[in-house]
Amino acid sequence: MMKDTLPAEFFVDVDHRRCVRCKRCIQNCGFSVYSFADGIVPDHSKCVACHRCVTYCPQQAIRIEHRPLAFRQNANWSTQHILDIWRQSLAPGMLLTGMGNDLPYPILWDHLLIDACQVTNPSIDPLREPMELRTYLGKKPDLVSILKKPEGGFLLKEALPPQIRLEVPFILSAMSYGSISLNAQKAMAMTAQELGIVMNCGEGGLHKDLYPYGQNIVVQVASGRFGVHREYLNAGVGTEIKIGQGAKPGIGGHLPGEKVSLEVSQTRMIPMGTDALSPAPHHDIYSIEDLRLLIYALKEATDYKPVSVKIAAVHNVAAISSGIVRAGADILHIDGFRGGTGAAPSIIRNHVGIPIELALAAVDDRLRQEGIRNQVSLVAAGGIRSSADAAKAIALGADAVALGTAALIPFGCNVCQRCHTGNCSWGIATQKPELVRRLDPEVGAERLTNLLSSWALEIKEVLGALGINALESLRGNRERLRGIGLDSQTLEILGVKPAGR
Amino acid sequence: MLRIDAGGLHYRELNHLIRQAVAEGESEIVLDQVNGQRYIGDGLQGNVTIRIKGTPGQDLAAFMDGPTIRVEGNAQDAVANTMNLGKVIISGQAGDVLGYAMRGGKLYVAKDAGYRIGIHMKSYRSQVPVIIIGGKVGDFLGEYMAGGVLMVLGMTEEEFPPRPLAGDYLGVGMHGGAIYLRGTIDPDQIGKEISPAEMSEEDHRLLRKELAEFCQDMGWDLEKVLEVPFLKLVPISHRPYGGHYSY
Numbered sequence: 001m002m003k004d005t006l007p008a009e010f011f012v013d014v015d016h017r018r019c020v021r022c023k024r025c026i027q028n029c030g031f032s033v034y035s036f037a038d039g040i041v042p043d044h045s046k047c048v049a050c051h052r053c054v055t056y057c058p059q060q061a062i063r064i065e066h067r068p069l070a071f072r073q074n075a076n077w078s079t080q081h082i083l084d085i086w087r088q089s090l091a092p093g094m095l096l097t098g099m100g101n102d103l104p105y106p107i108l109w110d111h112l113l114i115d116a117c118q119v120t121n122p123s124i125d126p127l128r129e130p131m132e133l134r135t136y137l138g139k140k141p142d143l144v145s146i147l148k149k150p151e152g153g154f155l156l157k158e159a160l161p162p163q164i165r166l167e168v169p170f171i172l173s174a175m176s177y178g179s180i181s182l183n184a185q186k187a188m189a190m191t192a193q194e195l196g197i198v199m200n201c202g203e204g205g206l207h208k209d210l211y212p213y214g215q216n217i218v219v220q221v222a223s224g225r226f227g228v229h230r231e232y233l234n235a236g237v238g239t240e241i242k243i244g245q246g247a248k249p250g251i252g253g254h255l256p257g258e259k260v261s262l263e264v265s266q267t268r269m270i271p272m273g274t275d276a277l278s279p280a281p282h283h284d285i286y287s288i289e290d291l292r293l294l295i296y297a298l299k300e301a302t303d304y305k306p307v308s309v310k311i312a313a314v315h316n317v318a319a320i321s322s323g324i325v326r327a328g329a330d331i332l333h334i335d336g337f338r339g340g341t342g343a344a345p346s347i348i349r350n351h352v353g354i355p356i357e358l359a360l361a362a363v364d365d366r367l368r369q370e371g372i373r374n375q376v377s378l379v380a381a382g383g384i385r386s387s388a389d390a391a392k393a394i395a396l397g398a399d400a401v402a403l404g405t406a407a408l409i410p411f412g413c414n415v416c417q418r419c420h421t422g423n424c425s426w427g428i429a430t431q432k433p434e435l436v437r438r439l440d441p442e443v444g445a446e447r448l449t450n451l452l453s454s455w456a457l458e459i460k461e462v463l464g465a466l467g468i469n470a471l472e473s474l475r476g477n478r479e480r481l482r483g484i485g486l487d488s489q490t491l492e493i494l495g496v497k498p499a500g501r
Numbered sequence: 502m503l504r505i506d507a508g509g510l511h512y513r514e515l516n517h518l519i520r521q522a523v524a525e526g527e528s529e530i531v532l533d534q535v536n537g538q539r540y541i542g543d544g545l546q547g548n549v550t551i552r553i554k555g556t557p558g559q560d561l562a563a564f565m566d567g568p569t570i571r572v573e574g575n576a577q578d579a580v581a582n583t584m585n586l587g588k589v590i591i592s593g594q595a596g597d598v599l600g601y602a603m604r605g606g607k608l609y610v611a612k613d614a615g616y617r618i619g620i621h622m623k624s625y626r627s628q629v630p631v632i633i634i635g636g637k638v639g640d641f642l643g644e645y646m647a648g649g650v651l652m653v654l655g656m657t658e659e660e661f662p663p664r665p666l667a668g669d670y671l672g673v674g675m676h677g678g679a680i681y682l683r684g685t686i687d688p689d690q691i692g693k694e695i696s697p698a699e700m701s702e703e704d705h706r707l708l709r710k711e712l713a714e715f716c717q718d719m720g721w722d723l724e725k726v727l728e729v730p731f732l733k734l735v736p737i738s739h740r741p742y743g744g745h746y747s748y
Contacts (some may be wrong), residue, residue, distance in 0.1 A: 087747055088747055091747045091748070092747060093744065093745050093746040093747035094745055094746050094747060095746075095747050096746045096747065096748055223621075224602070224621065225583045225601070225602035225621065228564070228583050228602070229564065229566065229583075229585045229604070230544045230546055230564055230566045230585065233544065233564060234544075254742055256740075256743065257739070257740055257743075269604060269623070269625040270623055270625060270647065270648075271624070271625070271648070271677070274647065274676065274677060274739050274740070275676065275739065275740045275741075275742070275743065277621075277645060277647070277674070277676065277742070279620075279621060279644075279645050279674070283598055283601055283617050283620045283621070283644070283645075284578075284579050284582060284598045284601050293539070293559055293560055293579065294560075296539070296540065297539075297540055297543055297560045297563045297564070297579075297582065300512075300513075300516055300539075300540040300543040300544065300563075301543050301544030301563070301564045302544070345746070420748070421748060
């Protein structure tokens with residue numbers, strides 16, 4: 001007899017001495033792990049280790065454990081390889097997954113160290129001295145000429161190109177309504193408003209409830225053009241053309257019909273229950289010249305609000321970026337291979353693209369060499385896990401960083417990577433009303449605001465240690481970084497010296 | 502009526518003048534000497550008719566939401582890109598990628614059009630986009646089409662060697678809406694996601710209604726257009742790629 005089920009990855013251990021049979025675990029599990037038969041009975045095979053039940057069990061009677069699959073040790077055939085083959089032999093199709101690449105590729109953030117002042121130049125105490133984190137995204141002029149006002153002060157002779165103002169250097173990454181819930185989007189919009197930053201609404205249109213947050217929203221235009229119309233384009237402070245995504249460079253997106261609820265369908269402006277297919281390319285963009293066409297079509301439609309172009313970090317990212325800047329983009333958003341997704345084939349997520357650290361350094365270098373770095377703001381994304389990663393990204397050349405996964409973790413996410421199932425027990429990556437209502441937008445916003453204000457404090461602390469009082473002085477300042485445990489070629493690409501030099 | 506001499510004007514100036522006139526309530530604008538200016542009617546809203554004499558540039562009527570544009574001449578690529586509502590009537594030929602992701606309104610072209618016409622067109626509630634091409638079209642007609650109506654009439658002069666109504670990969674990835682071809686097409690040219698369907702009474706009513714409007718705008722004889730039977734092509738599934746994934 002051949003096997004027809006996959007072994008469970010986790011063990012759900014219910015301590016029946018502590019369990020009071022309140023059945024809260026049954027209600028809370030989005031993956032239907034629990035049933036009741038004279039006691040709580042878990043189906044281990046359904047558990048994804050999202051820890052909703054663990055969090056809400058009043059008796060702390062539940063423990064999730066890795067199920068030790070004692071296959072014979074094999075450095076070549078990992079357990080994952082074996083399980084994947086079984087899965088595809090039982091149910092054919094591309095393996096789907098959620099969130100970012102989880103394979104043990106090098107994480108270069110962890111090989112970069114930040115400098116600090118000692119003796120010869122004083123550090124600054126951010127507790128008592130002002131620290132400037134404010135960031136403006138948009139084209140900067142090659143030079144400015146100023147007029148002296150007779151009453152004192154100065155005036156710019158020519159108006160600056162339009163800018164998007166961020167009080168702290170964070171953007172909440174594009175996660176569409178459909179891939180995540182409306183409550184998750186609302187929590188992000190409230191956070192953006194509270195902190196004076198922007199959220200990107202993703203490619204699924206903008207729900208009417210989010211229009212009031214327009215001053216803190218960038219709207220996205222992707223190949224499916226879902227929910228894209230005149231009001232939408234003008235609803236935010238800028239637009240973004242999504243060419244690619246770090247988790248799935250070069251491929252499109254398929255939002256399955258089950259997730260196209262009434263409100264998702266209204267927001268995307270498509271019939272309910274149909275698959276929302278985003279083609280792999282924009283079919284009106286086959287060249288840099290075509291990209292320029294769409295950039296300026298958006299500018300014309302929005303009275304010249306800034307246009308961002310988002311691409312995935314791929315091998316030739318520097319040359320592509322140069323083309324994008326020359327096509328007229330005001331913001332270049334690069335998403336590294338660790339970037340998250342609501343759903344992507346594992347083969348693409350795990351094997352396509354390059355790390356954001358290298359892409360960012362290469363792009364910043366290239367744009368400087370060509371003398372066009374001022375024409376665009378760089379947003380780095382794809383695996384920013386902490387304020388340290390953010391500070392290092394800025395030192396490598398980013399103007400700001402975009403946060404996807406990091407912005408969802410405050411809502412309860414513990415990176416179980418099952419976003420594509422639509423069963424998210426935390427009400428984040430789901431459209432099921434009974435799950436969505438678990439995420440209170442106000443509470444979510446409070447938590448996310450807490451996180452990002454903490455990161456802002458930490459970045460100020462780093463600036464103080466570096467003896468600088470504005471983020472602008474850290475931007476592209478790779479002299480304040482050193483590499484550790486990196487080969488000379490990687491150091492050369494990153495443009496940093498090895499520690500000790 | 503407002504006449505604007507577009508000769509030598511940059512598109513930004515020209516479109517600014519148009520928007521300003523529409524904001525001031527102008528309902529009829531004639532543009533003379535148009536020569537490649539892009540984005541005419543881009544994101545434009547309102548009850549206005551714009552007559553274009555010359556050749557407008559790319560992305561004509563992109564994101565447009567209501568106005569009517571009449572082109573007395575040929576048009577370039579990406580006409581009616583993501584158009585929401587309105588009407589574009591082109592008395593000559595038009596280029597590639599017409600009506601990409603168009604969600605409503607009508608796009609009429611009297612003569613031939615290029616590749617990738619009506620890609621990812623979609624309908625939404627009462628909005629049903631309609632594209633009618635009087636001539637023939639290239640490859641990838643209605644690729645990824647998600648809704649709306651696409652018609653190709655092929656009523657251009659005889660060519661030698663004769664060219665089919667549409668190119669290859671017709672309707673690949675199509676998952677909504679309907680394509681009507683005046684005449685027939687080699688089955689090898691049709692994408693595997695679509696198949697011919699029986700013409701119903703409702704289809705005949707729809708054809709007559711839409712073509713009557715087209716013929717009126719173009720000054721064509723409706724009965725002559727309806728002389729030849731139409732082939733209807735519809736998607737086999739609304740979810741063509743549902744089975745491609747293993748969870």
